[in-house]
Amino acid sequence: MTTFESAAVIGLGLVGGSLARDLAALGVRVSAYDPDATHVAAAIRTNVIQSALDESLSGVADADVVVIATPVDASVDVLRRIATRATRARLITDVGSTKSRIVQAAEELGIGERFIGSHPMAGDHRSGWDASRTGLFVDAPVYLCAPRDTSAERMRLARSFWLDLRARPEPMSAEQHDLKLAWTSHLPHMVSYSLALALARAGVGRSYLGPGGRDVTRLAGSSPDMWTAIALDNGPAIEAALRMTEREMASLRAAIKRADQEELRARFAAARTWFEE
């Protein structure tokens, strides 16, 4: 028995597509919308979804739960469009990497009581329906961010939704989430992008890197649209994290310049201690 009998998923990318697959495997009736009609067709052909939603999204009226799985710059607009249409939904949620803006939007749209923002810590640099797969959320932490006017009952429903997918839900305020994620996810992406851009400018292709260098640059293959939206949505927190990383890098460079063996060893040892903790 799953928590919901029917679901509408808006966006069939890596996360939305994987969600639809898992829900279908659990016997949930899934409908979906994606701007790329070939993804919707593929999802229907493989019996992942049973019906396509048209662009008006009026079909969300039939769903017990509605999941917004678009890049974060589109999610508030989608939330606005479904707010009056998702009349039957006991839960409306999203899966974006930033949470303050959408939680605030849910409050302003008067659906704060039925909305819980979700952020599953799953996926990788790949994107799109073709990268989606079953089991993506198994053991993944999922941050749940509630509006001020939510109820304990709604949080229980959101937890159940993710527990059905074998994920590990963790409630957290939207502000706390965005600050935390600036460090744990957004910063590593920006660092990986910066290294990739420096290597590109130096004319050093990725195929010349060893396994270590390929690891450090893996996130540079992430979706430009998705990460532009995240960088803009959580700008000040990401900026602060980047500034601190630049300072660490400049200090390391200065220690190399003055051939300061003791300082270098202390820094590398501190990094390894952090790594092993």
Next chain:
Amino acid sequence: MTTFESAAVIGLGLVGGSLARDLAALGVRVSAYDPDATHVAAAIRTNVIQSALDESLSGVADADVVVIATPVDASVDVLRRIATRATRARLITDVGSTKSRIVQAAEELGIGERFIGSHPMAGDHRSGWDASRTGLFVDAPVYLCAPRDTSAERMRLARSFWLDLRARPEPMSAEQHDLKLAWTSHLPHMVSYSLALALARAGVGRSYLGPGGRDVTRLAGSSPDMWTAIALDNGPAIEAALRMTEREMASLRAAIKRADQEELRARFAAARTWFEE
């Protein structure tokens, strides 16, 4: 039939230990020295090596090939100690991540004719005998850097040595090697260390990172001794590479600060193009 019948390996860490294992598996008689006597004992117990060298390294006289597998700040000193002792060796080589200094030392010691520097692009952030394993060099590029007074015959021997281990040898000048490696290996390490140090300073533990962030910080678990020596040995080239990365990071941060959507998307798209090439 292997190229050599007997080998002496100085240093039984990840690379030296793995070399000894592979050579032993090929039927080569291996002797070894390591400052940690427990590693030597373990290598004897598991039949990887047949005899221990004492600290004088006088036992290298019996070896057809001598491999120096110490951190790069110790390798020149070891080379000096074995120069007069390795009387039978047809090939003396090392496996360090920097090559100019040791190649120059071989010339100065008058053993340039028998020395070829090697750098296998294998291994990961782990270090020490316990991390060593067979097959580490299969399909790995190995850069071979010869002194000015080397012979074609010596290069052929070095190539055969690595081909026996199923690696892919590639000749390259020591200067070219060090410049190239500053970008392809040393820079990714310094970037990973910088990110780890910033996260440590912010109080964000590695366990809070998603799979992407764990990839970017994996190299921060590397050996502090080994990387201090590399950073000092290839300082100017690493400094230049770090400076360019800091500039890319600062530009990205500036684009985030002024919410420049077009610029961000262009940069992330350029990084992905580099990633996919």
